Every structure is written in structure tokens, then in C-alpha cells.
Amino acid sequence: MFSEELREAAAELWQASFDHGFIQELVAGTLEEGAFRYYLLQDCYYLTHFSDAHGLLAAKTTDESVRSSQLALKKGMDEGEIAIRERYFKWLGITQEEYQKTVVAPSAYQYVNHLYRQLTTGTVATSLAALLPCYWLYHEIGVRFREVTSPNRLYQDWINTYDSPAFAENTRRQIDLLNHLAEVASEEERLAMKESFLISSQYELAFWDMSYTGETWQFGR
Numbered sequence: 001m002f003s004e005e006l007r008e009a010a011a012e013l014w015q016a017s018f019d020h021g022f023i024q025e026l027v028a029g030t031l032e033e034g035a036f037r038y039y040l041l042q043d044c045y046y047l048t049h050f051s052d053a054h055g056l057l058a059a060k061t062t063d064e065s066v067r068s069s070q071l072a073l074k075k076g077m078d079e080g081e082i083a084i085r086e087r088y089f090k091w092l093g094i095t096q097e098e099y100q101k102t103v104v105a106p107s108a109y110q111y112v113n114h115l116y117r118q119l120t121t122g123t124v125a126t127s128l129a130a131l132l133p134c135y136w137l138y139h140e141i142g143v144r145f146r147e148v149t150s151p152n153r154l155y156q157d158w159i160n161t162y163d164s165p166a167f168a169e170n171t172r173r174q175i176d177l178l179n180h181l182a183e184v185a186s187e188e189e190r191l192a193m194k195e196s197f198l199i200s201s202q203y204e205l206a207f208w209d210m211s212y213t214g215e216t217w218q219f220g221r
């Protein structure tokens with residue numbers, strides 16, 4: 001399966017995500033709440049664009065199965081993942097005003113830009129490949145850490161989100177779709193799909209690092 005080839009190519013990057021201090025400390029419950037707060041604020045920016053990217057992908061494709069699935073996922077995300085963020089904001093006392101004032105950090109900006117670049121200059125298949133690590137990596141995190149109980153209720157709730165049957169089903173659907181598109185793609189397009197998948201995988205890793213170190217722009221923003 002083409003998806004397995006991509007997963008193998010991304011193995012080191014994904015392992016670095018599982019081993020990252022942000023994830024390890026989140027699981028142990030020792031992660032500074034400030035780092036999680038920072039993550040949530042940046043992730044809210046990311047999620048808004050990630051959701052929009054599904055709408056753009058639906059508009060870009062002529063394949064009805066791709067169109068309807070991306071629109072359904074977008075709807076689910078707007079009602080699910082993004083609603084969950086609002087709950088977390090409440091728990092941590094993050095106001096709408098604080099979110100509005102938050103400056104998007106370099107890695108979040110770059111990750112989102114990669115999605116848009118694929119949607120504008122790439123193909124439907126390379127765009128889907130860019131979206132896939134988001135589903136698949138988080139699902140693996142949910143499964144990998146399903147046995148642990150983080151002493152921090154908020155962190156535990158976050159881990160549990162990605163181990164739900166519905167989430168597993170969404171991830172599976174995106175993987176199946178990618179394999180379906182890879183079957184009819186040329187060798188050149190398959191290479192571009194792999195590259196797009198790996199770029200997103202690297203940005204997923206950068207996202208933990210950004211949150212862990214409180215990444216900022218170097219011109220005083």
C-alpha cells in the first residue's frame with residue numbers, strides 16, 4: 001500500500017514526535033501549563049485553516065467521493081475538534097480577546113502555508129497527502145498512549161480525544177482515499193505526494209518544538 005510506504009518514509013520524524021519533550025511531559029503530567037496554553041492558541045489558528053483547507057480541497061476535486069468526504073470531515077471538525085478547543089480555552093481561562101491578540105508563530109504559519117501551497121500549486125492528491133499526517137500522527141499518539149493516565153486532567157482529556165472510534169474511522173477514510181488517488185497517479189505525482197506528506201510530518205514535529213520553546217519571530221513581534 002502506498003500509505004505504508006509514506007508511513008515508513010516518515011518513521012524517524014514520527015518517532016521524534018512521540019519522543020518529543022512536549023508529548024512526553026504531557027503524558028507524564030509535568031508539561032508547563034504555559035506551553036500547553038501556547039500550543040492551544042497556535043493550534044486554534046492551525047485548525048481554522050485546516051478546516052478551510054478541506055473546503056478548498058472539495059472545491060478543487062472533480063471526484064465526488066473526495067468532495068463529499070472532505071465536506072463531511074470539515075463539518076465534523078467544525079463541530080468537534082474546534083468546539084473542544086473552546087472547552088479548553090474555558091478551562092484555562094483563555095479569553096477571545098487573548099486569542100485575537102495572539103500572533104501566529106513561525107512554525108504554525110509555515111505549516112498552514114504548506115497546506116495552501118499544495119491546494120494552489122499542487123494536485124488533489126498532493127493536497128490530501130499534506131492533510132493526512134494531521135489525522136494519522138495524532139491517531140497514533142492516541143493509541144500509543146491509551147494505557148497511560150496523565151495526572152493532569154486536561155492533558156488526559158487531550159490524549160483521549162485521539163483514541164476515539166470516530167477519530168480512528170476518519171483517519172482510516174483519509175488513508176483509503178490517499179491509496180485510491182495513488183493508484184491512478186503517475187510515478188511523478190506519487191513522489192510529490194510523498195514529499196508533501198513528509199513536509200507536513202516535519203511541521204507536525206516543529207509544532208511541538210514551537211510550543212515547547214515558545215517560538216517567536218526574530219523581529220520583535
Ligand SMILES: Cc1ncc(C[n+]2csc(CCO)c2C)c(N)n1
Pocket residue numbers: 043046047050077080081133134135136138170204207
Ligand atoms: C498541528 C496539529 N496537527 C494535528 C492536529 C489534529 N487534528 C486537527 S483537526 C483533526 C481532524 C479532525 O478532528 C485532527 C486530527 C492538531 N490539532 N494540530
